[in-house]
Amino acid sequence: MRRTLRHLADGREIIYFDEGDDTPPRTAEDTRDLPAVAASSEIRLDPLTGEWVAMAAHRQTRTYKPPADLCPLCPSKPGKPSEIPEADYDVVVFENRFPSFEEGATGERSTLDGLGLVRTAPGKGRCEVVCFTSDHNGSFAGLSPSRVRTVVDAWADRTAALSRIDGLEQVFPFENRGEEIGVTLHHPHGQIYGYPFVTPKTRRMLDVARAYQAEHGRAVLGDVLAAERKVGTRVIAEGQYWTAFVPPAARWPVHVQVVPHRQVPDIPALTDAERDDFAEVYLDVLRRCDGLYDRPLPYIAGWHQAPVRIDRELGWLHLELFSILRAPDKLKYLAGSESGEAVWINDATPEQIAERLRAVG
Structure with a gap:
């Protein structure tokens, strides 16, 4: 497997995991004019359950059910740049533009309203998107065993990388599939969350x-x-x-x-x-x-x-x-x-x- 680290126009990391060493080098540039990611996450500790709850109001504007020809997870085409600048790919991981937790989150640990009852902290973490295939109409079940193995290797790579980030306590790779679940992008993909706490x-x-x-x-x-x-x-x-x-x-x-x-x-x-x-x-x-x-x-x-x-x-x-x-x-x-x-x-x-x-x- 070949691993290639690149960056998108707004500075986010994108990592290609290619199955064969004969794959051409990944050199395509992201030509979009993107503003910096404007994420603002906060976590609050529920005083009744002792569980952290994340507040990520910026996610209200995330991409919602675009038509297939404007899918942001498909490879880029002339005149239709996407989140993946290359014309094709095997498995790709990139930082989510609308993250629930943000690695660069800043601020001080405090309490809500200064009353000392509800603890608050920056929503420091990391959220990544994992694209399993460039085929928009595919599915995880339709992947070959060798492609699933590449996905597993990508999960392992990202789990190790996120585990080294200061302040991250748990890494959770997952896939949501189907509109009934709430999926808003139909392209076969999953996500990886790096939480700033151990989940309940x-x-x-x-x-x-x-x-x-x-x-x-x-x-x-x-x-x-x-x-x-x-x-x-x-x-x-x-x-x-x-x-x-x-x-x-x-x-x-x-x-x-x-x-x-x-x-x-x-x-x-x-x-x-x-x-x-x-x-x-x-x-x-x-x-x-x-x-x-x-x-x-x-x-x-x-x-x-x-x-x-x-x-x-x-x-x-x-x-x-x-x-x-x-x-x-x-x-x-x-x-x-x-x-x-x-x-x-x-x-x-x-x-x-x-x-x-x-x-x-």
Whole structure:
């Protein structure tokens, strides 16, 4: 793989990840007349839950459902420059022009209204866009195993790079797919967030992992994985180094976890063989998901990685995919119980979900 770092007209970084060494050097210049990125992010600590909430009002003006011929993630064409100056590409990562967190965020830690009750801080972090292919009408499920491997290598590269940024505590690569999820750009792409704090979900998982380790002397996800592989009723795909299964307490109508057989804290820790095997297993999962309702499945898929600086020995890397589509034409809405109290009620059992995904074949 060849990695090439360039810069866009407003100074943002863009990084090309090309599969072959015979790819021509990336030298195209961004000819657009772009103003400097005007991001202003702030985080506030909810005094009732102890959770950080980001305020990023500048994102109200971000690009919203442009026509295909003006897609900012497609390669540039004569007279139609995009976010990617090159005429073609394999995998590209660039800094988001409308970031939820901004690496250059400045300001002092304080409290809201100077009353000492609600802590505030600059929304320092980093947000990147990952384009999986130059094909506007493609999908992650339609990628070749070699292209998925390139994406994994890009995720690993960016996880390592963001982990070195002062003040960033967690790196989260993810993909939102489908209008039902809220996607406003249809080109196949994902994002990477570098948070200035450890996220609430990760903190909860670490607390559970710590308590389980203290009581049993083993990793909780390791025991869950072993149990799922032994019983097999919720397993939907398996490789030499990875197993994909519906979690035994699945919250969503479609819910899959893809877990490596070896405990590693993050994507950079994966071996070449593990990265190759992930590509095969994950493509199997995605193709089953798209076959479930005989239509492209809207989903969110994200990597749970260990925090950058703390509790890394407790982390067990895994990918989680879920969808709000509970029937070909019906959505699961997070209503009173889910949104109000974070108590999920699933309309299908995990065993039923797994059986349906296996039956797609």
